[in-house]
Amino acid sequence: MNGPASADRKSPEEAPRTERLTVTALRRAVSIRLWGGKGCGAPCDFCRVLVSPTEVEYEVEAQLDGQPVTLHFHPRCHETWKTECESLAGQAAQQGAKNSR
Numbered sequence: 001m002n003g004p005a006s007a008d009r010k011s012p013e014e015a016p017r018t019e020r021l022t023v024t025a026l027r028r029a030v031s032i033r034l035w036g037g038k039g040c041g042a043p044c045d046f047c048r049v050l051v052s053p054t055e056v057e058y059e060v061e062a063q064l065d066g067q068p069v070t071l072h073f074h075p076r077c078h079e080t081w082k083t084e085c086e087s088l089a090g091q092a093a094q095q096g097a098k099n100s101r
């Protein structure tokens, strides 16, 4: 339904290429490739703090609900994220076992 109402809407200023992901969404992301480098001025997707150019940044190519996404992390945040993903996967497996008939 893209009626006349869309005419009133001003286009958002410079829509960001990557939307901010919620923590829940982050945990669903499946990492495909990882590479490290210097911070490129993008904020860390985990703690939302900018990765400064003097810091190491981990860039993760991931899939989220079938969509390719690029994530930026501090090394320590990447560790935490990975751990959370794994523990969530473990929980889901346990719940799945419980719910199976």
Ligand SMILES: [Zn+2]
Pocket: 044, 045, 046, 047, 048, 049, 073, 074, 077
């Ligand atoms: Zn971080």
